[in-house]
Amino acid sequence: MCIACREMKTKEELLRIIKQKDGSFTFNPKAMGRGAYVCRSQECVQLCMKKKLLNRAYKTNIDETVYKQLLEEYAGLDKD
Ligand SMILES: [Zn+2]
Structure with a gap:
């Protein structure tokens, strides 16, 4: 489910943000x-x-850079 529009979508339609055990964030699926x-x-x-x-x-309070990464991840996908 998308955390913004709260609609159910297929995996292909969604970007996944993962919080790792060490507390860092990644977009690696x-x-x-x-x-x-x-x-x-x-x-x-x-x-x-x-x-x-x-x-x-x-x-939890998430650093601004994580949001910027999210935008970059999305922008990167947009290019191809
Ligand atoms: Zn959405």
């Missing part, structure tokens, strides 16, 4: 850890940044 999902859409990625939805999803 093969990484182990607690995952949160956001649609591969400008709308949901922006909403996630604006409302800091990852903070809510993980119940």
Whole structure:
């Protein structure tokens, strides 16, 4: 489920953010850890940044750089 629009989507439609055991975040789909999902859409990625939805999803204060990474991840996908 997307944490921004709360719609159920298939894995292909979602970006996965994983919180690893050491507390760092990754976008590697093969990484182990607690995952949160956001649609591969400008709308949901922006909403996630604006409302800091990852903070809510993980119940912790998440660094701005993680949100920037999310945007970059999305922008990277957009290119191809
Ligand atoms: Zn969404």
